[in-house]
Amino acid sequence: MAIIKLSAIERRRLQAFVTCLVFAVLAWLFTALSNPYKFTVKQPLTFRNSPQKRAFHPLQPDTVNAIVQGTGWQMLFSKWTDTRKEVNVDLQSLDTKNFIVLSSQLKQINAKKDPDREMVGFSPDTLFFDFSNRSVKRVPVQAVTSLQFERQFAQSGVMTIKPAYVKISGPAEVLARINFWKTDSLKLTDLNESVNRRISLKRSNEGNLDVEPKAVSINIPVDEFTEKTIEVPVKLINNRNFYDVKVFPQKIKIIFTTSLRDYPDMNEDDFEAVADLDLWSRQGYTTLPVKITNMPSYSKIVKMVPQNVDFIVKK
Template sequence: MAIIKLSAIERRRLSAFVTCLVFAIFAWLFTALSNPYKFTIKQVVTFRNAPQKRAFHPLQSDTVNTIVQGTGWQLLFAKFNEDKKVINVDLHTLDAKNYVVLTAQLKQINAKKDLDHEIISVSPDTLFFDFSSRTVKKVPVELVSAISYQKQFAQSDHIIIKPRYVTISGPAEMLARITSWKTDTVKMNGANEDFSGRVSLQNVREGNLDILPKSVMVNIPIDEYTEKTVEVPVKLINNHNYYDVKVFPQKVKVTLTTSLTNYPDLNEDDFEAVADLDQWRHNGYSTLLVKVTRLPSYSKVVKIIPQNVDFIVKK
């Protein structure tokens, strides 16, 4: 393959040519991107000043195509500003009409835009709405959580949410389908202490729904767990014929996990262990299986000794 050898003067000339070419390309790009252009951007519609006495439902998509006038630079940067592609539409005219003309609001829409380019037209230009009677309903708050606990730690009591209920208002047929309202996700990794904080509710996706309040206080008790063994009397159930039945042993040892906070206060009165006589009457069992039917909340039975008890029936 032939190799072109250039002299020192030729190399300097070639370097100067390449440098000038690069500068010329950048100058052309700068000039081209500085010229005004019209381009189309798809933007999400959000609503404000919704009518308080009329529930509404948009009859079109929540996005519109906007014709925007701006420089090539603004077109280039608009591609990277997805979070700013939102236009805010004022619905105050819906008190008397069932449509909103976006062209009439372009001045105020442009005044609130963060982007430097100007919207000159919107498609569709008119948004139509369907109306129905507005009702109010209270629904419980549903906590959404993704919590992983440090070893030997866990939730130790009921979660407290204040307020427990939120008020939603909107079309009756839409409210009939809503039975609760979820929070944003509470995320914790390696949790080893109580969580207490304000959690936002999930955003309203329909423009004709309102929710109050927008956030709630959440308290999640978290404690370290350990094992404890308690002797619990065995209670006989389903003795329908009132036989004289004696079980032995009369007490079983229940080993459970419980939080350190509750550990000192636990005693046999917090538990109920039962043996079902129907296991003998219907199935002919010679021993009865013991089950724990009552124990402190957020405690877990590890083992029962003995798991089965003997019995004597005197008819």
């Protein structure tokens, strides 16, 4: 039950009033957000022109509070946009001193920012650095890959990385903890041919580490695979008492997958099948299981026939 009953004319007047009020609020809000404001956003620091003869360690966090002058709209959305942008700091003057004044680089920093969103200050404005002797270390590159292949295709050889090693320079105590350097992730799907890509190396989390080069070339051989069957002799191992032992059958059939490129060259010399006589002498086995102890890389065993062999021991 309505508390206040309004006539049709009164309802129309009320609707007109509410509509005007909403438009007035929106107009005020639009005008207010179009005015210039100063606001603070937290932004990550990156460094360039690092000293070549001095290793450094920042004595403050790797972020800085930047004072930005922009519109109210930019202030409203700065939480989602500005925090992902970086403040690039030139460290060239660290060759002669141990601090950087950010306000002295405002012109260079703003040159790489949006012209309508100018930085006017920083907190802290001065960055201090600790120094130690700079060392150099050579470490292997470790590729980070996620590969998915089309049906019947697979990696057919060793992945090659050029250069295979990179040079890192920085404080000796930091370098001592680094034994390899990773690449950015390489994710590929539906592969049906060899891959040759140039991929960047992971960026250093430490501002006082330099890595050279910044990228490497990765080659991953890919080929179509098919099945092949060969017969391989069974080799007896652990015949400690030199018994005269006969195994039956003397050869087994191995069904395996191989790349089309290697298919013609695959033969029994690429495999080694063994039966362990210790299983009889120590555990009483009446038949000996066959194990494949050597096979070509990137091939897979599909089936062995038989998987166990009989034997006769003449003492």
